[in-house]
């Protein structure tokens with residue numbers, strides 16, 4: 001037949017994408033080992049997050065949701081994907097970015113510039129709240145005072161409250177954070193190694209909305225918090241950010257010692273090298289353990305009350321942030337570190353030394369100036385009890 005010999009059979013595609021079969025695969029999914037092309041990877045990555053959101057009923061239509069944004073890869077990808085899914089699946093969420101400025105020169109100041117660019121790129125309004133404004137102390141000030149030991153304890157307690165306070169200023173129902181599967185698996189491991197069951201319970205919940213302080217002293221609030229990346233692998237977040245060419249900041253905090261978490265991370269990576277599903281397996285084990293903890297009567301949560309100084313939710317007279325601030329202001333930074341009973345004893349002893357009998361009398365003594373030079377307490381956090389006087393997002397744009 002004339003010309004029949006001109007048609008060359010098409011060569012089979014070398015290394016085709018496992019999903020579409022029509023394009024060459026350019027990556028191997030760390031989570032499943034599938035070889036995928038870029039577009040199929042984007043599709044499965046986004047769809048899995050959408051399924052996590054829907055299966056766990058994370059949002060209601062019309063919710064106002066703050067995205068905790070640090071400028072790092074996780075929160076940048078979170079902001080990008082939340083906006084994309086919100087448009088694609090009509091979640092009808094009102095999205096805002098909420099950043100915390102811990103006051104860490106050479107780290108947070110630079111990463112906040114990234115968040116400001118993300119605000120403009122994604123057209124999502126941004127509010128930044130700073131430790132200096134909320135507590136009178138930046139992390140640079142705190143590290144100058146206490147050194148590089150325990151700085152992350154202060155930072156963690158202050159951040160939790162700062163996020164809640166920012167959320168109240170923004171009038172949001174819900175905060176989403178970029179905690180990924182690797183972070184959660186590391187935290188599960190650390191809490192198992194410490195035998196800290198209440199924290200284990202919290203770290204495995206995809207959504208938290210408790211209104212009390214749990215028995216380990218972790219304060220919780222009425223504002224919902226969730227982790228849409230609970231089952232998303234860190235390596236895939238990095239791949240997604242890389243292939244989407246997202247603008248993110250990748251430097252580590254200059255005060256990051258966190259040796260314990262570092263060891264948990266190395267251990268986890270070693271496990272993952274021999275068993276791909278190790279991360280998700282650990283999360284599932286954590287979930288199973290915390291379900292049995294929940295069923296146990298003896299781990300009941302203490303009754304909710306409010307901090308007598310700032311009004312934040314606390315099961316003790318003073319919330320953890322006020323206790324830490326009191327220590328900083330009295331030159332006794334170890335006051336808020338360690339076990340609750342030990343802290344309470346130190347707190348009482350320090351009040352006795354100042355001639356004050358209780359936190360309430362401490363507050364009033366400070367308020368009327370009768371504490372004199374002996375006790376210097378920053379009252380910013382107390383003033384923030386009246387959050388309705390806070391600036392609105394519109395005024396901060």
Ligand code: SF4
Pocket residue numbers: 102139151152153155156253254255256257
């Ligand atoms: Fe704060 Fe520690 Fe994280 Fe730095 S590493 S941002 S000091 S918690």
Ligand code: ZN
Pocket residue numbers: 307308309310311312318319320321322323
């Ligand atoms: Zn307080």
